[in-house]
Amino acid sequence: MSSDFKLGTLCVQAGWSPKKGEPRVLPIYQSTTFKYDTSEQMARMFDLEESGYFYTRLQNPTNDAVAAKITALEGGVAGMLTSSGQAANFYALFNICQAGDHFVTATSIYGGTYNLFSVTMKKLGIECTFVDQNASEEELNKAFRSNTKAVFGETLSNPGVMVLDIEKFARVAHAHGVPLIIDNTFPTPINCRPFEWGADIVTHSTTKYMDGHATAVGGCIVDSGNFDWDAYADKYPGLCTPDESYHGLTYTKAFGKGAYITKATAQLMRDLGSIQAPENAFLLNIGLETLHLRMPQHCKNAQTAAEWLGKNDKIAWVSYPGLKSSPSYELGQKYLPNGSCGVLCFGLKGGREESIKFMDSLKLIAIVTHVADARSCVLHPASHTHRQLTDEQLKEAGIAPDLIRFSVGIENVEDIIADLEQALKSV
Ligand SMILES: *Cc1c(COP(=O)(O)O)cnc(C)c1O
Helix, strand or coil, X not given: CCCCCCHHHHHHHCCCCCCCCCCCCCCCCCCCECCCCCHHHHHHHHCCCCCCCCECCCCCHHHHXXXXXXXXXXXXXXXXXXXXXXXXXXXXXXXXXXXXXXXXXXXXXXXXXXXXXXXXXXXXXXXXEEECCCCCHHHHHCCCCCCEEEEEEECECCCCCCECCHHHHHHHHHXXXXXXXXXCCCCHHHHCCHHHHCCCEEEEECCCCCCCCCCCCCEEEEECCCCCHHHHCCCCHHHHCCEHHHCCECHHHHHHHHHHHHHHHHHHHHHHCCCCXXXXXXXXXXXXXXXXXXXXXXXXXXXXXXXXXXXXXXXEEEECCCCCCCCCHHHHHHHCCCCCCCEEEXXXXXXXXXXXXXXXXCCCCEECCCCCCCCCEEECCCCCCCCCCCHHHHXXXXXXXCCEEEECCCCCHHHHHHHHHHHHHCC
């Protein structure tokens, strides 16, 4: 399907174009394996000489159709689904970093990603330097080393909803000859397409707005095809020199712009196996069909709720990029002119205790470890998602101890506000 179509059309139709007599709706290929007529046909696929399906751990047609839809939405050249957002971020980096390597990351990122980077990847011998995303280019430059292989950041940080200056990060990354990887989970391609601002690779937790209904955990990696790996071949031997596990095939030579995703599929999926279940991909696809309708409603409701909270005298502070008082307002106007997402943060006067009491008094808005789905929900990161972080790390990640993460759903906003109002009366 032509990528000239507008985003809403791509949401509904990209990735699956049935031929005569085929199902109109993307089917679930609920099969671990695929049949061939000769041993030779199968052997050619094992050597990556021919593309085709042979085992679902590597590729499955349902997953590929959905990955193709997200790739079209992001304006990339190749994409793949993973079993979770965590797997997507790990693979995106591990595909180009090995023991002894280093990468640079913004500090204001999702707690799970922070842990992956600071604890688990460190155990694998891959180190990272955390940087303040609002630092000057001069300061950011100081974080680079001779073994730095990538730069990472979130378009909108979870939970702080701070906007990343993608162009600045891309400039700094490219000046050091490394790609910029952007986790675009919160805005989705409906509100921001990081490739247009210089990012090279985009990741998603599709668990959030893309699925949109809290039915399936999943992730996705999309490659823009823009980063010239061969220009820095000494840094990326995994892509630019022969892979012994595939009879000496070199990914950049054999697959051109598809090299990065092919390697992640052929090596990482083969060896580590975080495939998304085809049934989950099917659910994700149904979610994607309405992404362009849901995102504006999330943004509209969140803007209304943020403004209402900002005027309430029991509220100490509200952070949402759509508020003029937000430190991210200017960057939001540049990168997210049509709206950011449905997530906002706030704290109550009286701090941590009052915030918890307020949450316990909510009726329509539920306390759940989730964010970015149709139903409004709240979470207290310091007690929940980020409880493994020290106070110092919380501060570095931009999370105040009283911070309530509020994921505004797509219910009628009057009912959402009424619930906030009745719960505030109890504190
Ligand atoms: C939730 C989330 C993740 C992790 O995704 P899972 O699907 O839960 O594994 C990564 N990045 C961001 C920004 C997220 O919000």
